[in-house]
Amino acid sequence: xxxxxxxxxxxxxxxxxxxxxxxxxxxxxxxxxxxxxxxxxxxxxxxxxxxxxxxxxxxxxxxxxxxxxxxxxxxxxxxxxxxxxxxxxxxxxxxxxxxxxxxxxxxxxxxxxxxxxxxxxxxxxxxxxxxxxxxxxxxxxxxxxxxxxxxxxxxxxxxxxxxxxxxxxxxxxxxxxxxxxxxxxxxxxxxxxxxxxxxxxxxxxxxxxxxxxxxxxxxxxxxxxxxxxxxxxxxxxxxxxxxxxxxxxxxxxxxxxxxxxxxxxxxxxxxxxxxxxxxxxxxxxxxxxxxxxxxxxxxxxxxxxxxxxxxxxxxxxxxxxxxxxxxxxxxxxxxxxxxxxxxxxxxxxxxxxxxxxx
Amino acid sequence: xxxxxxxxxxxxxxxxxxxxxxxxxxxxxxxxxxxxxxxxxxxxxxxxxxxxxxxxxxxxxxxxxxxxxxxxxxxxxxxxxxxxxxxxxxxxxxxxxxxxxxxxxxxxxxxxxxxxxxxxxxxxxxxxxxxxxxxxxxxxxxxxxxxxxxxxxxxxxxxxxxxxxxxxxxxxxxxxxxxxxxxxxxxxxxxxxxxxxxxxxxxxxxxxxxxxxxxxxxxxxxxxxxxxxxxxxxxxxxxxxxxxxxxxxxxxxxxxxxxxxxxxxxxxxxxxxxxxxxxxxxxxxxxxxxxxxxxxxxxxxxxxxxxxxxxxxxxxxxxxxxxxxxxxxxxxxxxxxxxxxxxxxxxxxxxxxxxxxxxxxxxxxxxxxxxxxx
Numbered sequence: 081x082x083x084x085x086x087x088x089x090x091x092x093x094x095x096x097x098x099x100x101x102x103x104x105x106x107x108x109x110x111x112x113x114x115x116x117x118x119x120x121x122x123x124x125x126x127x128x129x130x131x132x133x134x135x136x137x138x139x140x141x142x143x144x145x146x147x148x149x150x151x152x153x154x155x156x157x158x159x160x161x162x163x164x165x166x167x168x169x170x171x172x173x174x175x176x177x178x179x180x181x182x183x184x185x186x187x188x189x190x191x192x193x194x195x196x197x198x199x200x201x202x203x204x205x206x207x208x209x210x211x212x213x214x215x216x217x218x219x220x221x222x223x224x225x226x227x228x229x230x231x232x233x234x235x236x237x238x239x240x241x242x243x244x245x246x247x248x249x250x251x252x253x254x255x256x257x258x259x260x261x262x263x264x265x266x267x268x269x270x271x272x273x274x275x276x277x278x279x280x281x282x283x284x285x286x287x288x289x290x291x292x293x294x295x296x297x298x299x300x301x302x303x304x305x306x307x308x309x310x311x312x313x314x315x316x317x318x319x320x321x322x323x324x325x326x327x328x329x330x331x332x333x334x335x336x337x338x339x340x341x342x343x344x345x346x347x348x349x350x351x352x353x354x355x356x357x358x359x360x361x362x363x364x365x366x367x368x369x370x371x372x373x374x375x376x377x378x379x380x381x382x383x384x385x386x387x388x389x390x391x392x393x394x395x396x397x398x399x400x401x402x403x404x405x406x407x408x409x410x411x412x413x414x415x416x417x418x419x420x421x422x423x424x425x426x427x428x429x430x431x432x433x434x435x436x437x438x
Numbered sequence: 439x440x441x442x443x444x445x446x447x448x449x450x451x452x453x454x455x456x457x458x459x460x461x462x463x464x465x466x467x468x469x470x471x472x473x474x475x476x477x478x479x480x481x482x483x484x485x486x487x488x489x490x491x492x493x494x495x496x497x498x499x500x501x502x503x504x505x506x507x508x509x510x511x512x513x514x515x516x517x518x519x520x521x522x523x524x525x526x527x528x529x530x531x532x533x534x535x536x537x538x539x540x541x542x543x544x545x546x547x548x549x550x551x552x553x554x555x556x557x558x559x560x561x562x563x564x565x566x567x568x569x570x571x572x573x574x575x576x577x578x579x580x581x582x583x584x585x586x587x588x589x590x591x592x593x594x595x596x597x598x599x600x601x602x603x604x605x606x607x608x609x610x611x612x613x614x615x616x617x618x619x620x621x622x623x624x625x626x627x628x629x630x631x632x633x634x635x636x637x638x639x640x641x642x643x644x645x646x647x648x649x650x651x652x653x654x655x656x657x658x659x660x661x662x663x664x665x666x667x668x669x670x671x672x673x674x675x676x677x678x679x680x681x682x683x684x685x686x687x688x689x690x691x692x693x694x695x696x697x698x699x700x701x702x703x704x705x706x707x708x709x710x711x712x713x714x715x716x717x718x719x720x721x722x723x724x725x726x727x728x729x730x731x732x733x734x735x736x737x738x739x740x741x742x743x744x745x746x747x748x749x750x751x752x753x754x755x756x757x758x759x760x761x762x763x764x765x766x767x768x769x770x771x772x773x774x775x776x777x778x779x780x781x782x783x784x785x786x787x788x789x790x791x792x793x794x795x796x797x798x799x800x801x802x803x804x805x806x807x808x809x810x811x812x
Binding site: 094097183185310311313314317318320321322324325327328329330331332370374375376377379 | 490491492511512513514515516517519520521523525527528529530531532536537540541543544546548549550551557561574596
């Protein structure tokens with residue numbers, strides 16, 4: 081009797097604990113969804129041209145209204161919002177994958193120089209194609225960015241073979257980033273006058289000037305990889321215990337690491353191809369999301385990180401457009417101001433917990 | 439029961455293609471515990487890493503459950519073999535329950551959702567290592583003993599047929615060492631899980647293992663039952679113990695005995711001498727002792743620490759010869775310590791020894807001696 085009672089009370093306790101955890105996950109998720117829709121509405125509603133809410137609703141749902149306003153909503157604001165959401169999520173996810181790979185929360189596409197590598201290749205391709213063909217397709221840009229990010233990643237990995245220390249690796253990544261940025265700036269300086277305006281804005285990071293064509297391509301690429309990443313969630317969870325334990329649980333380590341690299345590079349490349357390099361989202365968002373969720377379970381963290389990245393970038397884009405309107409800020413300016421303090425806070429927290437461990 | 443579960447033939451292991459140990463031939467039955475002992479850097483971990491596929495085998499064959507190890511995929515191996523490694527885990531926001539739950543990896547679906555039976559298995563494993571209460575604590579914030587038990591629970595949770603542990607008791611205090619090994623022992627017997635591990639504590643290895651492998655040099659020196667391996671000489675050679683001695687009966691190491699002429703004579707018996715001997719050894723004071731029966735626990739320590747031990751065969755009255763020897767030895771010493779051991783019919787002559795010491799004002803207690811010369 082007694083024993084049975086004990087059994088059932090522990091079972092109840094377990095269920096209650098599980099329910100509490102799920103409630104937390106659901107709350108975070110719902111908050112993010114709410115923030116997402118709020119930001120969508122807010123973003124549509126703000127801009128240099130004032131359009132009333134009623135008209136906006138008419139334009140979106142009835143597809144009718146003033147010609148200019150229609151164009152502003154459908155050709156400028158909506159694709160821009162969509163792009164911020166898609167690419168923001170992709171960027172945060174890319175950071176999460178790199179952190180899993182290096183087993184370090186400070187890894188991210190920007191600090192490891194992967195975004196800058198992609199930027200360099202995109203700039204090269206853009207200048208070449210614009211000069212010779214006059215136009216360049218998004219697919220080519222993504223491919224160029226992917227090649228660039230893989231190249232940077234390859235250098236970082238080669239360095240990581242030699243240097244086991246994470247701090248040294250980060251310095252190496254940042255140096256690679258500087259070199260790539262310097263070369264990009266150099267090329268932009270000597271590019272034809274007509275391209276400069278375009279290139280300059282892009283190379284600083286911006287969600288402006290997106291077409292529905294861009295959105296479609298970005299959506300497809302990011303969706304496919306995000307689904308892949310979701311299925312990488314299981315081995316990612318095991319990999320948190322380290323390579324050796326992961327292998328003992330039946331993970332093909334080589335294949336898993338390759339998949340991580342490919343997915344994170346593709347995501348970072350896709351972002352860079354369309355919006356240029358965007359800093360700190362990849363580190364700050366996964367960290368904040370894990371803190372909110374109170375877990376690092378990939379199955380929960382992956383979707384929430386994606387959503388969090390979307391919300392974060394939409395918010396930053398909103399600030400970039402409105403704070404000094406009509407002057408528009410670079411998206412990286414805003415993400416840095418908001419993201420860098422988070423990273424510093426993270427370093428302090430990390431330091432604290434690692435000293436208490438040892 | 440007596441079915442061979444793990445076997446190797448002419449196994450050759452090492453790093454980067456350079457062989458470190460060759461020709462390892464060993465077989466372990468289901469539910470048996472094989473312990474690897476040997477000095478630091480002898481290659482115990484290398485062997486363990488090789489049979490867990492972390493290192494490539496450089497030659498020979500290993501079988502697990504009659505399947506050839508190198509032909510098993512990591513996926514299939516994961517359902518048979520679980521590991522507890524020496525490396526210290528750095529986790530990020532994982533509670534103990536989460537860490538244990540990763541053990542279910544080989545059995546869950548594509549996205550890793552846990553079924554009811556998985557939950558039950560996790561709970562059972564945690565209860566088995568007595569760590570169920572700390573399930574919600576952050577893995578980074580628990581003690582070393584708890585960590586090790588959680589890692590063992592994780593391994594048990596993987597429902598393996600064999601568990602490989604690399605020095606599972608390092609970082610643990612004696613109580614946690616015993617607890618962990620006790621859990622291992624009962625797990626091996628009840629669940630018939632084969633255990634292969636490396637241990638630093640040879641005294642514990644002797645008590646827990648069914649088989650011992652001595653790892654030293656290019657070839658395996660000896661493999662056998664604890665009774666075969668744990669002889670003073672073998673252990674002393676294995677660890678190159680030149681100073682000090684290994685005592686097989688106690689399974690413990692004694693430090694080298696003090697050198698020089700005896701200064702103190704200890705009248706002891708029934709184990710009352712051991713603490714005195716060790717205290718004198720620690721102070722570096724050379725001593726003699728007697729009259730000790732050869733079946734007395736004092737004898738085991740006395741024979742390695744004392745300069746001279748005057749002995750008597752068990753269950754005999756102390757002979758005149760032994761008494762005379764003791765008297766002679768005593769008179770050569772500056773001090774005499776009587777440990778207070780009971781004086782019965784057969785050791786009546788202790789009275790005479792004590793009387794004589796008193797007469798010559800040599801009789802002191804350990805404390806008095808401490809005050810005088812320590």
